[in-house]
Amino acid sequence: MSALVASGGLTACAGSFDPATDARSPVAPRVQAMVDANREYPRWAEFPRTVEPLPEPMAIAAQVNTLRVTSGALAGEVSRIDWQTTQDPAAFAAEVQARVDAVPVDPVTAETLAEIEDFVRRTRERGRAPPPVDRR
Template identity: 45%
Template sequence: MNARTVKFGIGLLAAATLGACASAVAPSSEGSAPPQLSARVQALVDANRSYPRWADFPPAPTGLPSDVEIAAAVASQRAEQAALTRDVAAIDWSLEDPEAFAAATRERVDQTRVAPITQQTRETLDAWAEALRERGRAPPPIRRRQ
Protein backbone atom coordinates (compact mmCIF):
# COMPACT_ATOMS: atom_id res chain seq x y z
CA MET A 1 0.00 0.00 0.00
CA ASN A 2 1.38 3.35 -0.82
CA ALA A 3 1.22 6.45 1.34
CA ARG A 4 -1.40 8.17 -0.81
CA THR A 5 -3.87 5.30 -0.34
CA VAL A 6 -3.27 5.23 3.40
CA LYS A 7 -3.78 8.99 3.69
CA PHE A 8 -6.96 8.76 1.63
CA GLY A 9 -8.27 5.97 3.88
CA ILE A 10 -7.49 7.93 7.02
CA GLY A 11 -9.16 11.02 5.62
CA LEU A 12 -12.25 9.03 4.64
CA LEU A 13 -12.42 7.46 8.10
CA ALA A 14 -12.07 10.87 9.78
CA ALA A 15 -14.81 12.36 7.59
CA ALA A 16 -17.16 9.48 8.38
CA THR A 17 -16.46 9.78 12.10
CA LEU A 18 -17.04 13.54 12.12
CA GLY A 19 -20.23 13.09 10.12
CA ALA A 20 -21.52 10.57 12.64
CA CYS A 21 -20.66 12.90 15.51
CA ALA A 22 -22.33 15.85 13.83
CA SER A 23 -25.49 13.89 13.17
CA ALA A 24 -25.58 12.69 16.78
CA VAL A 25 -25.17 16.24 18.11
CA ALA A 26 -27.43 18.00 15.63
CA PRO A 27 -30.75 18.97 17.21
CA SER A 28 -33.79 17.27 15.84
CA SER A 29 -37.21 18.79 15.74
CA GLU A 30 -38.96 15.86 17.36
CA GLY A 31 -36.64 15.45 20.37
CA SER A 32 -35.73 19.06 21.14
CA ALA A 33 -36.09 20.58 24.59
CA PRO A 34 -39.25 22.47 25.51
CA PRO A 35 -39.15 26.21 24.78
CA GLN A 36 -39.30 27.23 28.46
CA LEU A 37 -36.22 25.10 29.22
CA SER A 38 -34.34 26.59 26.27
CA ALA A 39 -35.17 30.10 27.49
CA ARG A 40 -33.93 29.24 31.00
CA VAL A 41 -30.68 27.80 29.66
CA GLN A 42 -30.16 30.87 27.48
CA ALA A 43 -30.82 33.15 30.46
CA LEU A 44 -28.20 31.29 32.53
CA VAL A 45 -25.69 31.54 29.71
CA ASP A 46 -26.33 35.26 29.29
CA ALA A 47 -26.05 35.89 33.04
CA ASN A 48 -22.65 34.17 33.25
CA ARG A 49 -21.18 35.28 29.94
CA SER A 50 -18.71 37.73 31.55
CA TYR A 51 -17.38 35.17 34.08
CA PRO A 52 -14.55 34.97 35.11
CA ARG A 53 -13.58 38.54 35.87
CA TRP A 54 -10.23 39.73 37.18
CA ALA A 55 -11.93 40.71 40.42
CA ASP A 56 -12.86 37.03 40.97
CA PHE A 57 -9.23 35.88 41.00
CA PRO A 58 -7.46 35.72 44.37
CA PRO A 59 -5.05 38.51 45.19
CA ALA A 60 -1.31 38.04 44.87
CA PRO A 61 0.23 36.29 47.87
CA THR A 62 1.57 38.43 50.65
CA GLY A 63 4.10 37.69 53.35
CA LEU A 64 6.74 36.34 50.99
CA PRO A 65 10.28 36.32 52.37
CA SER A 66 12.48 39.24 51.45
CA ASP A 67 15.72 38.93 49.51
CA VAL A 68 17.69 39.32 52.73
CA GLU A 69 15.80 36.46 54.42
CA ILE A 70 16.35 34.20 51.38
CA ALA A 71 20.06 35.04 51.34
CA ALA A 72 20.32 34.23 55.07
CA ALA A 73 18.58 30.86 54.55
CA VAL A 74 20.92 30.01 51.67
CA ALA A 75 23.97 30.95 53.76
CA SER A 76 22.68 28.77 56.61
CA GLN A 77 22.22 25.79 54.30
CA ARG A 78 25.69 26.27 52.83
CA ALA A 79 27.17 26.31 56.35
CA GLU A 80 25.30 23.09 57.21
CA GLN A 81 26.57 21.52 53.97
CA ALA A 82 30.15 22.48 54.82
CA ALA A 83 29.79 20.95 58.30
CA LEU A 84 28.37 17.76 56.82
CA THR A 85 31.20 17.59 54.28
CA ARG A 86 33.74 17.93 57.13
CA ASP A 87 32.01 15.16 59.11
CA VAL A 88 31.99 12.82 56.09
CA ALA A 89 35.64 13.56 55.34
CA ALA A 90 36.55 12.61 58.93
CA ILE A 91 35.12 9.07 58.54
CA ASP A 92 37.69 6.34 57.93
CA TRP A 93 36.22 4.60 54.88
CA SER A 94 38.87 1.95 54.44
CA LEU A 95 38.38 -1.68 55.42
CA GLU A 96 41.49 -3.19 56.93
CA ASP A 97 40.57 -6.79 56.07
CA PRO A 98 37.63 -7.27 53.66
CA GLU A 99 37.57 -11.05 54.20
CA ALA A 100 37.25 -10.65 57.97
CA PHE A 101 34.48 -8.08 57.49
CA ALA A 102 32.60 -10.43 55.12
CA ALA A 103 32.99 -13.34 57.58
CA ALA A 104 31.68 -11.22 60.47
CA THR A 105 28.72 -10.10 58.35
CA ARG A 106 27.93 -13.71 57.34
CA GLU A 107 28.08 -14.76 60.99
CA ARG A 108 25.68 -11.96 62.03
CA VAL A 109 23.26 -12.94 59.26
CA ASP A 110 23.43 -16.64 60.18
CA GLN A 111 22.61 -15.84 63.81
CA THR A 112 19.49 -13.92 62.82
CA ARG A 113 16.31 -15.96 62.93
CA VAL A 114 14.60 -16.18 59.58
CA ALA A 115 10.85 -16.09 59.13
CA PRO A 116 9.44 -19.33 57.65
CA ILE A 117 8.04 -17.46 54.63
CA THR A 118 11.54 -16.39 53.60
CA GLN A 119 12.81 -19.98 53.67
CA GLN A 120 10.63 -20.95 50.73
CA THR A 121 12.59 -21.87 47.66
CA ARG A 122 12.02 -20.44 44.23
CA GLU A 123 10.50 -23.74 43.09
CA THR A 124 7.98 -23.63 45.96
CA LEU A 125 7.00 -20.07 45.09
CA ASP A 126 6.68 -20.92 41.37
CA ALA A 127 4.47 -23.91 42.19
CA TRP A 128 2.29 -21.73 44.44
CA ALA A 129 1.95 -19.09 41.71
CA GLU A 130 1.01 -21.76 39.14
CA ALA A 131 -1.63 -23.16 41.52
CA LEU A 132 -3.11 -19.66 41.89
CA ARG A 133 -3.16 -19.24 38.11
CA GLU A 134 -4.99 -22.56 37.74
CA ARG A 135 -7.58 -21.50 40.32
CA GLY A 136 -8.13 -18.26 38.44
CA ARG A 137 -8.63 -19.93 35.06
CA ALA A 138 -12.17 -19.79 33.69
CA PRO A 139 -14.06 -23.08 33.57
CA PRO A 140 -14.62 -24.74 30.21
CA PRO A 141 -17.66 -23.50 28.27
CA ILE A 142 -20.99 -25.23 28.72
CA ARG A 143 -22.02 -27.29 25.74
CA ARG A 144 -25.23 -25.99 24.26
CA ARG A 145 -28.01 -28.25 23.02
CA GLN A 146 -27.69 -29.04 19.39
Protein backbone atom coordinates (compact mmCIF):
# COMPACT_ATOMS: atom_id res chain seq x y z
CA MET A 1 0.00 0.00 0.00
CA SER A 2 2.78 2.44 0.94
CA ALA A 3 4.62 1.60 -2.29
CA LEU A 4 1.50 2.52 -4.24
CA VAL A 5 1.22 5.85 -2.42
CA ALA A 6 4.94 6.58 -2.93
CA SER A 7 4.80 5.78 -6.64
CA GLY A 8 1.70 7.97 -6.97
CA GLY A 9 3.61 10.83 -5.35
CA LEU A 10 6.54 10.35 -7.75
CA THR A 11 4.31 10.42 -10.80
CA ALA A 12 2.76 13.63 -9.52
CA CYS A 13 6.24 15.15 -9.33
CA ALA A 14 7.18 13.93 -12.79
CA GLY A 15 4.46 16.07 -14.33
CA SER A 16 5.95 19.22 -12.85
CA PHE A 17 9.20 18.70 -14.78
CA ASP A 18 7.41 18.99 -18.13
CA PRO A 19 4.98 21.86 -17.70
CA ALA A 20 2.64 22.72 -20.54
CA THR A 21 1.90 26.31 -21.46
CA ASP A 22 -1.76 27.27 -21.48
CA ALA A 23 -2.47 28.09 -25.13
CA ARG A 24 -5.41 30.36 -24.20
CA SER A 25 -3.13 32.75 -22.27
CA PRO A 26 -2.26 36.03 -24.05
CA VAL A 27 1.42 35.64 -23.15
CA ALA A 28 1.60 31.97 -24.18
CA PRO A 29 3.47 32.53 -27.46
CA ARG A 30 6.15 34.66 -25.74
CA VAL A 31 6.55 32.21 -22.82
CA GLN A 32 6.85 29.27 -25.20
CA ALA A 33 9.46 31.13 -27.27
CA MET A 34 11.53 31.86 -24.14
CA VAL A 35 11.28 28.25 -22.99
CA ASP A 36 12.31 26.92 -26.39
CA ALA A 37 15.25 29.36 -26.61
CA ASN A 38 16.61 28.33 -23.19
CA ARG A 39 15.81 24.62 -23.25
CA GLU A 40 19.44 23.42 -23.45
CA TYR A 41 21.83 23.70 -20.54
CA PRO A 42 24.93 25.84 -20.97
CA ARG A 43 27.98 24.09 -22.36
CA TRP A 44 31.35 24.02 -20.57
CA ALA A 45 32.76 26.30 -23.25
CA GLU A 46 30.31 29.00 -22.14
CA PHE A 47 31.59 29.10 -18.56
CA PRO A 48 34.25 31.73 -17.81
CA ARG A 49 37.81 30.55 -17.43
CA THR A 50 39.65 30.93 -14.14
CA VAL A 51 41.50 34.21 -13.75
CA GLU A 52 44.55 32.76 -12.02
CA PRO A 53 46.59 30.24 -13.94
CA LEU A 54 47.15 26.92 -12.18
CA PRO A 55 50.62 26.55 -10.65
CA GLU A 56 53.12 24.49 -12.54
CA PRO A 57 53.87 21.00 -11.19
CA MET A 58 57.48 22.01 -10.51
CA ALA A 59 56.30 24.93 -8.33
CA ILE A 60 54.05 22.59 -6.35
CA ALA A 61 56.93 20.12 -5.94
CA ALA A 62 59.17 22.94 -4.67
CA GLN A 63 56.57 23.95 -2.08
CA VAL A 64 56.20 20.34 -0.95
CA ASN A 65 59.98 19.99 -0.57
CA THR A 66 60.09 23.25 1.43
CA LEU A 67 57.44 21.87 3.78
CA ARG A 68 59.40 18.64 4.17
CA VAL A 69 62.59 20.53 5.05
CA THR A 70 60.88 22.80 7.57
CA SER A 71 59.05 19.88 9.17
CA GLY A 72 62.37 18.04 9.45
CA ALA A 73 63.96 21.06 11.12
CA LEU A 74 61.02 21.32 13.51
CA ALA A 75 61.27 17.62 14.34
CA GLY A 76 64.97 18.13 15.11
CA GLU A 77 64.20 21.01 17.47
CA VAL A 78 61.51 18.98 19.23
CA SER A 79 63.85 16.02 19.66
CA ARG A 80 66.35 18.25 21.52
CA ILE A 81 63.78 19.31 24.14
CA ASP A 82 64.25 17.66 27.52
CA TRP A 83 60.68 16.54 28.13
CA GLN A 84 61.39 14.72 31.39
CA THR A 85 63.13 16.40 34.27
CA THR A 86 65.86 14.23 35.71
CA GLN A 87 66.88 16.56 38.49
CA ASP A 88 65.80 16.74 42.10
CA PRO A 89 62.22 18.11 42.44
CA ALA A 90 63.15 20.23 45.47
CA ALA A 91 66.06 21.80 43.57
CA PHE A 92 63.78 22.44 40.59
CA ALA A 93 61.20 24.10 42.87
CA ALA A 94 63.92 26.24 44.47
CA GLU A 95 65.17 27.29 41.02
CA VAL A 96 61.66 28.27 39.93
CA GLN A 97 61.09 30.16 43.19
CA ALA A 98 64.38 32.01 42.66
CA ARG A 99 63.29 33.03 39.17
CA VAL A 100 59.94 34.26 40.51
CA ASP A 101 61.62 36.16 43.34
CA ALA A 102 63.97 37.83 40.85
CA VAL A 103 61.02 39.63 39.23
CA PRO A 104 60.38 42.91 41.08
CA VAL A 105 56.96 43.24 42.70
CA ASP A 106 54.92 46.38 42.26
CA PRO A 107 54.56 48.27 45.59
CA VAL A 108 50.77 48.30 45.25
CA THR A 109 50.81 44.53 44.84
CA ALA A 110 52.98 44.16 47.94
CA GLU A 111 50.59 46.41 49.83
CA THR A 112 47.65 44.30 48.72
CA LEU A 113 49.46 41.13 49.79
CA ALA A 114 50.08 42.66 53.22
CA GLU A 115 46.41 43.60 53.49
CA ILE A 116 45.36 40.07 52.56
CA GLU A 117 47.69 38.55 55.12
CA ASP A 118 46.36 40.95 57.78
CA PHE A 119 42.78 39.96 56.88
CA VAL A 120 43.67 36.27 57.14
CA ARG A 121 45.29 36.85 60.56
CA ARG A 122 42.23 38.73 61.88
CA THR A 123 39.87 36.10 60.51
CA ARG A 124 41.83 33.30 62.18
CA GLU A 125 41.71 35.17 65.50
CA ARG A 126 37.94 35.57 65.20
CA GLY A 127 37.59 31.90 64.31
CA ARG A 128 39.15 30.64 67.51
CA ALA A 129 36.85 28.71 69.82
CA PRO A 130 35.91 30.44 73.04
CA PRO A 131 37.44 29.15 76.25
CA PRO A 132 35.53 26.27 77.86
CA VAL A 133 32.92 27.16 80.43
CA ASP A 134 33.64 26.01 83.96
CA ARG A 135 30.62 23.97 85.06
CA ARG A 136 31.47 23.46 88.71
